[in-house]
Every structure is written in structure tokens, then in C-alpha cells.
Amino acid sequence: MLHKICDMINRHRTFLITSHVRLDGDALGSELALYHMLVAMQKEVAVYNEDKTPDRYRFLPGSSVIVHEFPEAATYDCVFVLDCSTLARIGSASARLASMKNIINIDHHIETGESYDINFHDAKASSTGEMLYRLSQSMGIALSQDMATNLYAAILTDTGGFCYGNTGKDTLFIAGCLVDKGADPQWISENVYENEPLAKIRLLAKTLETLSFDLDEKVASMVIYQQMLDSTGALAEHTEGFVDLPRSIRGVQISILYIELSENNFKLSLRSKAKVNVEKIARVFGGGGHPNAAAFRMEGSFDNIKQDVIKTIKAHI
Ligand SMILES: [Mn+2]
Known part of the structure; x- marks a missing residue:
């Protein structure tokens, strides 16, 4: 080639x-x-x-x-x-x-x-x-x-x-x-x-407050709503890397970041440790990526989407 x-x-x-x-x-x-x-x-x-x-x-x-x-x-x-x-x-x-x-x-x-x-x-x-x-x-x-x-x-x-x-x-x-x-x-x-704008760190602080756990604390989730971007002055690009943080918690296998793109429209980024394959999960919802890092989009309310995703993860791990 x-x-x-x-x-x-x-x-x-x-x-x-x-x-x-x-x-x-x-x-x-x-x-x-x-x-x-x-x-x-x-x-x-x-x-x-x-x-x-x-x-x-x-x-x-x-x-x-x-x-x-x-x-x-x-x-x-x-x-x-x-x-x-x-x-x-x-x-x-x-x-x-x-x-x-x-x-x-x-x-x-x-x-x-x-x-x-x-x-x-x-x-x-x-x-x-x-x-x-x-x-x-x-x-x-x-x-x-x-x-x-x-x-x-x-x-x-x-x-x-x-x-x-x-x-x-x-x-x-x-x-x-x-x-x-x-x-x-x-x-x-x-x-x-090491060149982060302050607005990004302010957004990170708000995002960490949304941290929640499912499936015996193996799955950690965070959500960013548009309003959080507005109130901190942060941009969508500043969310890069946020999804890695919950994965660093002891016992967590999968970390998910939900980003609200518009009303009832979310982008989900998934990260996993070692052998846990999140690309398979992403593919179920029409997305893709790598075994330890994948992404996809979903429409609906945050609660409904999260329920769907957790159910799918449960079936796969
Ligand atoms: Mn690449």
C-alpha cells in the first residue's frame, strides 16, 4: 500500500x-x-x-x-x-x-x-x-x-x-x-x-458535580448541558479530555461523557479500561471508534438516553 x-x-x-x-x-x-x-x-x-x-x-x-x-x-x-x-x-x-x-x-x-x-x-x-x-x-x-x-x-x-x-x-x-x-x-x-483557559477549568468543576455511577460503580457518567457552557464561557472544544477523568477512578471500567448539542440531542463519548470494549457499545447506537475510546450521538432526554445506554452496557459486559 x-x-x-x-x-x-x-x-x-x-x-x-x-x-x-x-x-x-x-x-x-x-x-x-x-x-x-x-x-x-x-x-x-x-x-x-x-x-x-x-x-x-x-x-x-x-x-x-x-x-x-x-x-x-x-x-x-x-x-x-x-x-x-x-x-x-x-x-x-x-x-x-x-x-x-x-x-x-x-x-x-x-x-x-x-x-x-x-x-x-x-x-x-x-x-x-x-x-x-x-x-x-x-x-x-x-x-x-x-x-x-x-x-x-x-x-x-x-x-x-x-x-x-x-x-x-x-x-x-x-x-x-x-x-x-x-x-x-x-x-x-x-x-x-498545560495551556488551558480558565473557562475550561470552571466548566470542568461544574461537570464533575454531575458525576454519577451505575452497575456496581463500574460505569461513571457525567453530563454537560449547553447552559453550563454558556455560564462558564467555555467552548465545546474545551470538553476534550473530560471523559478521561472518571475512568481514572478506582473500580471504574467505563466512563461516559454526555454533551448536549441541542435540545434532546446528545453526543456520547465513552472510554474504557483494558479489555472492556466500548467500540461494540458505540456500534449498537450507530457510532464507532476504538476498543477503549468510542463515540456516538443519540436523541432524547438525558435520563432516557442514559437508561438505554446503561442497559446496553449491562448486556455487553
Ligand atoms: Mn487518530
Whole structure:
């Protein structure tokens, strides 16, 4: 698969890179690492995301090149869709993108059967960043500090700081190689994890007050209502990472964060420890993800949704 992508890159000149809505460190770090690689090969490259870059990722080298208006008029020889299992997750431009040629998908989510022209898929990879490192090696690209910083940030964030089960020998080996190429672990971690706006911490305090337990305290749940965002001045992006906290409680196997998107419309993020598979639960409700991290949406009141979800979990664990 890698040689097909190398060939595609070598034979073409103009590239569009994109990823999913609700951007995370892996999506952005992967996009920007690939951007720097293609630019180093004298290619013309545009990066498009529907969503704005969250504050915490603005330090990533090259982040100012990302555009948020779909470049309608431009044509591209190839499109890279990164960290994104279905085109629908790109957002409102997905239909437009689907009609473009030479779409190359690089992704580590559980496969959905979406058809791409080239599909480089590895559900065992920690992150899309790790897969792009492999691509850089097979292309023979000398990694610059900017590329290394972006790839390191991608891997760091998708492994929860090298803590999750997806952290393998290769992950740590690659992270070491990236440090060798100039990625600074302390500087990157401080930017990602220790640069929080006060509004986020205020929202976290309110969210923790909603903590409740089910199934012999194996399942911990928290809920964020729109009104809590309004009263603290926090943004939806500030909820990233909240769902990890209840999982850190002794005895908790599954942690769930319910976020009210609009009235009677919730996004659920699930995290689990070790062998407990929440991707299976998400799939029941039309969502997806990884064994230890999954998400989906549901309509209804919080109480009804929660009852449904707990019942489903009970049947699965
Ligand atoms: Mn990812």
C-alpha cells in the first residue's frame, strides 16, 4: 500500500489534505506533517478543515496555512483524507470531496467499508501520525523539526500521552526517532496539556458535580448541558479530555461523557479500561471508534438516553 501512495505522490503535483470535524491532535499533527513533507518535495499543497483549529493546537508548525472555506475553484491531482474513517466526517464538503479523483485515505480507525481510491488502513497503529511516519520512511524523506514536532504531537495525543493500550513498541520507537529529529517532548506537552483557559477549568468543576455511577460503580457518567457552557464561557472544544477523568477512578471500567448539542440531542463519548470494549457499545447506537475510546450521538432526554445506554452496557459486559 505504501508504495502505491509513494507512486501517487511522485506522479502528481497538487494536493489537498483534509480530516474530520471536531479536530484532534492526531488529525492536525498528521495533516501538517504531511503538508511539510509534500512542500519539501516541491508540491503544491492546501490543507482544508471545516472546523477551526482548537487553541491548544495552534502552536503546531504550519497551522496558519489551514483554510476553513472549501477551495471550490481549485482543482487537485490528489486528495489525502487523514484519520477519518468515513467521508461524511469531513463535514459539509464531503459530497464535493467524494466527487474528486485520487482520494487517498490514511487511517487507523476500525474500517467502515468506505471506498477510497487508495486505502492505507491499520487498526493496530496507535495513530495516523504513526502511519505517516512509516510513509515518510518509505518515501525516503529527511524529517525536519517541523515534521517531527507535528508527528510527535499526533502520536502523543492519540495515545493519551503514551498511556493507552494502543501504545506499542513501534509507537515508542518512532517517538524516540522524532525526538532525535528535533521534536521537544516537554515543549509539546506543555502546549497541549498545560495551556488551558480558565473557562475550561470552571466548566470542568461544574461537570464533575454531575458525576454519577451505575452497575456496581463500574460505569461513571457525567453530563454537560449547553447552559453550563454558556455560564462558564467555555467552548465545546474545551470538553476534550473530560471523559478521561472518571475512568481514572478506582473500580471504574467505563466512563461516559454526555454533551448536549441541542435540545434532546446528545453526543456520547465513552472510554474504557483494558479489555472492556466500548467500540461494540458505540456500534449498537450507530457510532464507532476504538476498543477503549468510542463515540456516538443519540436523541432524547438525558435520563432516557442514559437508561438505554446503561442497559446496553449491562448486556455487553
Ligand atoms: Mn487518530
